[in-house]
Amino acid sequence: MKKAKLSVSTAIIVSCSAFLTGASLFFPWWGMRFVAPQYPEGLDIIVYPNKLKGNIDIINGLNHYIGMKPFSEESFPELSYLPYIIGALAVFLLVVAWLRDKRLLVALVVVFAIGGLLGLYDLHRWLVDFGTNLSDDAPIKIKPFVPPVLGENRIANFVTNSYFSTGAYMIGAAFFLLILPLWKERKR
Incomplete structure (x- = not known):
């Protein structure tokens, strides 16, 4: 029995997904903005796949x-290996586009989905860790808290806003570009 080959147009779409996946490494994926009366312009933590930027020292x-x-950056070991995982995923996407193998594409969609869910879980886990493991020796006592992965929260006199950024949207678009051809070719 002959293996089902993906169409050339699907191979091009998967190649575009590979490009978006690889390019996402150069953009921030997630961030959090802190606004308070003494910081009306806001303070930011900006998370790239391999580094933190923003007003880290002030925060x-x-x-x-x-x-x-x-x-x-040392607090988050993921930042040391995530770029390699994302880079490998981009390369495997190109391999799948070149081989045009539908089974490999399905496998990559599953890996992509599991990786995305693990990434969201990991981000939430870190937010729980930082917000609930507060030192008893702190000068200001507040109740432990968990900032949301996405959305607004109030911590003391700060309003925080967590958001996905360009790199995360690129990864989302790359995933959509993988689902689209599977839907398109479901009858082939």
Whole structure:
């Protein structure tokens, strides 16, 4: 029995997905903005797949008062290996596009979906860890809290807004580009 080959147009779509996946490494994936009366312009934590940017030092200085451990790239081991996983995924997408093998595409869609769910779980896990493991020796006592992965929250006199950024939207579009050809070719 002959293996079902993906169409050339599907191979092009999968190649576009590979490009978006690889390019997402150069853009932020997630962020959190902190706004308070003393910081009306806001303070930001911006998370790339391999680094943190934003007002990390100022936020760490403020978080010290509530007993939160400091944010740093060393605190998140995922930042050291995530770029390799994403890069490998982009390469495998190109291989699938070149081979035009439908079974490999289905397998990659499953891997992509599981990876996305694990990424969201990991982000939530870190938010729980940082918000609930507050030092008892902190100068300001607040109840433990868990910032949302997406949306608004109030912590003391700060309003926080968590959001997905360009890289996450690129990954979402790349996933959509993988689902689209499977739907299109379901009868082939």
